[in-house]
Amino acid sequence: MRKSGKWKWLAFVLTGIILLIAAAYFIFISKFREILTAVIEKESKGQYTFNASKVKLSLWDQKITLNDVTVSPLDSISSSADYFVSAEKVYLSVESLRDVMFRDKLVVNDIIINEPFFRIRVHMDKPRENEEFHPSTVTDIINNLTQRLQVKSLSIKNASFEYNSYKYPDPFKGNNINLSISNFRKKDSLTNDLMYTDDIDLSITDQSWKFPGGNQDLEFKRLHYSAKDQFIQIDTSTLIVRGRNSADTVTLYADQFRFSPRRLQEHLANDEFVVDSLVCIKPQLVLHKGDNQY
Structure with missing residues (x-):
């Protein structure tokens, strides 16, 4: 018991x-x-x-x-x-x-x-x-x-x-x-x-952005930001800007953009983006005016 x-x-x-x-x-x-x-x-x-x-x-x-x-x-x-x-x-x-x-x-x-x-x-x-x-x-x-x-x-x-x-x-x-x-x-x-x-x-990959209003498009393979190294890099990018006539466009291609922002948080608070240096590798600028390409 x-x-x-x-x-x-x-x-x-x-x-x-x-x-x-x-x-x-x-x-x-x-x-x-x-x-x-x-x-x-x-x-x-x-x-x-x-x-x-x-x-x-x-x-x-x-x-x-x-x-x-x-x-x-x-x-x-x-x-x-x-x-x-x-x-x-x-x-x-x-x-x-x-x-x-x-x-x-x-x-x-x-x-x-x-x-x-x-x-x-x-x-x-x-x-x-x-x-x-x-x-x-x-x-x-x-x-x-x-x-x-x-x-x-x-x-x-x-x-x-x-x-x-x-x-x-x-x-x-x-x-x-x-x-x-x-x-x-x-x-x-x-x-x-x-x-x-x-x-x-910060790393963002494989993007195809259509900005509000429909007048700007941005495509890129990769965007990378490093605060420690103080640079932003965008690889394989295409920027398209349209005029009032949708057939009028400015297109910028580049293998790479690399730039150093200045006091990023301070300028973002004022809706600004300021860079100290910009490097663009293999850029190509194409202008369309109606059916004409320049």
């Missing part, structure tokens, strides 16, 4: 431990959702919300996997412009599970985002000033979130985007985008690098 009692006591203790671990696991998942939702809502000033169909935690390596992630606008009707982000999977390496559980604090070492989709919609001909899209808007959003979560590195794999405008209904699309950002650091008065990192590596 004594042995039977010991086994029952042991089974009771083991069951209690398992239940405690399971409870802690689900409490952590709930806390994590609450913190991340609060961060998104705070950084977007209450305009956007976060959701994920499933959140999984690996206790051994403190990694979190999120499935079917979305960041969507709470009000897409009255706003003049809105953003939408989705991703099949997001992987996060957490600094401390204890901080999440007991201090409601989320510190992330690394983030990997697989196959995200970014959509920008402009609903009015002239968006309100605080909702108008600028090229620097994306970097500002990434910067604010990474500073808030104290992220050390970010990797985006096989991303795509779509830009919809009230003025130009045909969407501007792009895909095959890969981005890695390493060693985020805190902003200070002496830091002028894009998003305050040691290196940014």
